[in-house]
Amino acid sequence: MKKIIISTLAVSALLFTTSCENDFDTDVKDIQVTKGDADFTKYVALGNSLTSGYRDGALYADGQNESYPSMIAQQMKLVGGGDFKQPLMPDNNGGLLLATPLGTLQIANTKLYISSFIDGSPDLKYANGNVATTLTNTVLTGPFNNMGVPGAKVAHLLADNYGNVQGVAAKTANPYFVRFASEPTTSVIKDFKKQSPTFFSLWIGNNDALLYALAGADATAETLTPAVQFTQYYNALVNEIASTNAKGVIANIPSVTSIPALTTIPVNPLTAAVLGNGNVTAGNATIDALNAQIYGPLNQILTALGAGDRIKPLSKTAANPLLIKDESLTPLGVQITAAATASGNPTLVALAGYLGATYGQARQAKAGDLVPLTTKAAIGTLQTLPPGVPASLGARGIAYPFADNYILTGTEVADINTTIDAYNVAIKAAATAKGYAFVDANKKMSELGSQSGISFDGVKYTAKFVTGGAFSLDGVHLTGRGYAVIANEFIKSINATYKSNLPEVDPNKYSGIKFP
Known part of the structure; x- marks a missing residue:
């Protein structure tokens, strides 16, 4: 297996925060926690890999247990929230196997870890020699409260047969949803509605732009969902959610072109x-x-x-x-x-x-271009x-x-960000129209671009790749500590909208990058 060696040169970033001051309010020992106008009895989270707890380039059990919905659910339990069940992987290797008539095929890599440092840069390798141990065809028994599906776009949550293993090769189905779909012909939104949730969170749409950006804006490999089409799908999804009468919270999309996966490698590395x-x-x-x-x-x-x-x-x-x-x-x-x-x-x-x-x-290449x-x-x-x-x-x-x-050229970057801006207009309008709590994740993540960081109980968090504590080793997804920060953004919005006072979580209690 080829080594993956990533430079730790200057990084711009995805996460979120405003200053080095304490950005969390955790002194709640003398406060009686209340649910306000919300009912947290049955909380179900909809989304993609960011919702599932995906990190280090894979889905694995420890990462799932530090998903931001799981953190929120723990706080909801203080005011009557129920159990929060997740479709856990059986180990911490990550990776997926798919049994086909032609044999068992590995369709996803295992997680990344730092093997050592070479000239100051982390030498990344795949866990378990990049040998996956989880069989996609093995369907778990649900229902599950965390319905984050890695790789899903907005339209995918509406699609029937998205959990049908026969459609994985043709990309009409998703191997991660295959693992926990109630039946092959169902859709994510149908399985969501079957649970009759009393409260939901929705963070979806990232992949409508991210996958295209990571592919270097190669439309033959991935597509950038047109804003008009995105709006149609998003409104249809929110209307389906609204039919349950559940209250909830919606987050918008960050600028995917500012994540470490696209900003770590400089345009001029040739010395x-x-x-x-x-x-x-x-x-x-x-x-x-x-x-x-x-x-x-x-x-x-x-x-x-x-x-x-x-x-x-x-x-x-x-x-x-x-x-x-x-x-x-x-x-x-x-x-x-x-x-x-x-x-x-x-x-x-x-x-x-x-x-x-x-x-x-x-x-x-020149300033404004991005190198994945x-x-x-x-x-x-x-x-x-x-x-x-x-x-x-x-x-x-x-x-x-x-x-x-x-390479992402400056023109392609501008096109992607213009499209994301249009996505976010649609997301905010949908949240406002339904009266849902709204998380401006894009604003918070842009604030982190100032590299001023945040501090919590003496621990500073920044968006710097590997050493900042916020991003995992794939440069796209967050660490447990990073997910804790976003969990608090959701909690703040929930409290402000529904007059609850759920306490924020302590990011220092969760895991960051593991060094050799």
Whole structure:
């Protein structure tokens, strides 16, 4: 299994908070807890992986036991709340197996853990050698109060047959819901309504944008749900929930482009040390060769075409940006081929057709672009090249431009965030129309972007990847402590709307990143 090594360079983030001051009110020893206008007897949580307690790239038992709905449910018990049952995994490995006519297939990785640190960066590995032990086809006995389904979009909660194992391969069903659906033909919302909940929470919609962003905005792999369609599905979902007459709380969607999974790797990771595998002298020699073979000639050609800012020679003293393909650029392949042919340089003449075909929409990454964590492992891997092209030109992201799906361009980032803004308008309108409590998770998470952090009983939490205590090792989902912070945001909104006074939870009692 290939090692996963993630840099701990500067991170912007997803979580939430405002200052280093104590952001929690926990001194409730002299306060009588009341439920106010709410009835917490039967609390059911709807959502996706964030609701399920997913973390470290997997669903596993300890993470589920620290899901934010479970934390909220414990506080509800103080005023008559009932038991809160979750579809627990049988162990702490994570990963899923699916029995098919062709044999048993592993369809999800096990959880990530830090094996060691290499040059200050965590060396991440998969638990149990990435061998899953949970069989998806084994259906658990419900009903379950935590109905968070990893990978679910808004429309999926409405879809019949979403728990049918026969539809997993075709992606019409979800393997996690297969585990606890009451029957194969049911939907998440139908199983929710069967329970006749008295109170609910809903945090859904993240995946309508997140999966597309993590795929580098590659529409052939994942789609960004159009805002109009999202609004239709969301309103239909909320109307179904409202038919139960349960009271509840709804949260909006954070900017998925600010999570560590998309902000940890810089756009300019190519230093002489990196290019020389730790040997600066060798790295400088590589820079000289690349400038002579590719960067210098292309810069001259593109400058003559009025596009010299696309590719500039590499620096020996500064960090250099990745080389990418930007499909929004005007193609200049024909012009590059013509210029290379006319140059009189035998090397350029021999490569003229290749240069035009490969670099016509190439540019160096720049501020505003985002590099997914998953792209780091691909930097420098070799692209198969046509006969006659030097192998040294095949290093992806260095001499060979990364395909567009490896990078989120600034334009793609803006499109995603504009769409999320529209999603959040729809979510807020739905909550207001039904009189539900509302959590502005997007605002809280944006506040954390200031990196000011929060402090609770002397423990400071920030959004910094690995060391900040809030994000788990996948850079998307939270640690137990991070989920405790979001649980408190839900509790605050519930109390404000329904005149209850549920006490907040203590984040320090939950787990963070485990270090070797």
